[in-house]
Amino acid sequence: MSSDLTVPETGPADAAPTLSAVAKRAGVSSITVSRVVRTPDLVAPETRARVEQAMRELGYVPNLVAGALASARTNSVGVLVPTIANSIFADTVQGLSDKLEPLGFSVILAQSRYDAAREDRMLAALLSRRPEAIVMVGSPATEEGARLLRNARIPIVETWDLPATPIDAVAGFDNYKAGMAVAKHLVAQGRRQLAFIGGDDPRATRRWLGFREVILASGLAEPRRLILERNATGSVVAHARLPDVEAVFAANDAHAIGFMAGLRNAGLLREGPASAQPVAVIGLGDLEMGRLISPALSTISVHGDAIGRTAAALTLERSGERRVDLGFELVLRDSG
Amino acid sequence: MSSDLTVPETGPADAAPTLSAVAKRAGVSSITVSRVVRTPDLVAPETRARVEQAMRELGYVPNLVAGALASARTNSVGVLVPTIANSIFADTVQGLSDKLEPLGFSVILAQSRYDAAREDRMLAALLSRRPEAIVMVGSPATEEGARLLRNARIPIVETWDLPATPIDAVAGFDNYKAGMAVAKHLVAQGRRQLAFIGGDDPRATRRWLGFREVILASGLAEPRRLILERNATGSVVAHARLPDVEAVFAANDAHAIGFMAGLRNAGLLREGPASAQPVAVIGLGDLEMGRLISPALSTISVHGDAIGRTAAALTLERSGERRVDLGFELVLRDSG
């Protein structure tokens, strides 16, 4: 059957075989091959078998680039995160892609590195690949980025926050309320000198504002805010810059754990429960590590993977509720 | 100048503007617009200005899908990792994309979830988007996957290991030697009852084999191996299944930290140096957290981001050395 024709496994097939190469070999038209690939039910079993045989012999791999151009459907979604390494956003990307990959969608990943200009460039780069939706952490940092997204006329899902006027859809939680919840808890514990440490991205800032709001409303002194590098190692020495601090809310668990390392060095960390801690520490993210260290880290648990799954759903379904609040939980352990 | 034509910001541009729409508006041919986008130096300044004006007015976003089909260059690379959440592979993806994104390449991300069938599906899905290279963690689990990659005739970079017969290029380190290095260290410390805990993926298994090899060569008893779930929480209780164990090599830092939590619960963890630990623990990955906890985690430090950057280089440059050993370091701290 496969007499003198070159089989890719054994000889160099110079160019990738196309639909019509398969069609010729199977003695059908190319549309029939296309149907075998996309809608096999519409093809008679014998024809289908013949075409599948030809595809196997030639090692045919469909060209989705051409298919996308012809059908105006790329079956891809663009995902923009600040950073993927050591980051809780990886959970969201995982949740998203777990839902989307089985449906034949691919994830095009881009990182903004917390840089507005790079974010705009990445947004433009993503859009030029004509994804069927864009999922991003946060909201566009510039009006230019927002304009690009609005003009794209595809589902846009902003995540990890609940912007007042989203471009299209939202899956996240209220960072302001998270800050408030932490402050309420610490104030109720009787802590008076409070501080916030971490980055100064929009979401961290909203946590800070909620945190501060409650503290001022409680009649306590203005809390301090320390802007730190994005790696946790820097927060090890943060304690030196916060004399007399009684409680710290860290913008994420990594910073919290770094800060705790600093406290340990200063002899201010106890093995006992929160009430025994000279300085209470609360993180955000609920890293698995936080549960395993001692004292176990108290934290705001957010649902990174649920955010990703919800974003996927918002991407696929354009009607219905476009604003999903996944909430958060204050998980109290031994650090504060 | 922009008399009665619809501007996207103000009215609904039903379809995305195309090159020829821009061309018509600027009074040039579409190839000139294409040149303004791709090779502006070849266009006279006044013409260029006119075209750029038209692009701005229409909100033109180039369609790379069409461009890719016409030029047979997609400017994309496929990346396949077992998982991206909570994983050291995220460093590699970050390193890769940091090098590639500025060059106009996009990263198409797929996860195999340590599942051979899913890996094959993802490989086929990636390939059908005609990436200009594939970077994957490890090597294809099936012959089918390997065949797909070989037939693709694009650079293929296998990472995080040093396979004997790679498909094309490799950027990684020797997992077997890493296991050996840990065993040598623990044996020299005088530890006799050794165990390995973690996953059973090919890389972990190579670590185990190197570990075991040295132990047997030293005349010690056969070490035990515990296959654990991929989350660290399971390793908290692993200690109960390893009575009398004196040292543990964990396939990754998360498992190591989980195991240490179990030791702490059992009263077998000291604040002192390695020599004071009843049970030594060594991890792999050098998570930032490992340095911050107490006792600080001893670990094999690998260069996840360098693997990504090297993979990017191997992707762009097809000649030269195709096998890069990024090495590893045994970092001794207080846990073992």
Next chain:
DNA sequence: TGTCGGTATGTTAGCGCTAACATCATGGCT
């Protein structure tokens, strides 16, 4: 004055596929 090299722009064809619409049997029904 004719020609030549360089610069700027245009024309043509086609990348590999799919949407939309034929076409053509087949067979059950009235």
Next chain:
DNA sequence: AGCCATGATGTTAGCGCTAACATACCGACA
């Protein structure tokens, strides 16, 4: 016998862009 629904397959055009090859124009030069 004629009709038409149904199923299987084919034809045609075109998605939005780029490669490769024209073409036109300009001034310099012998």
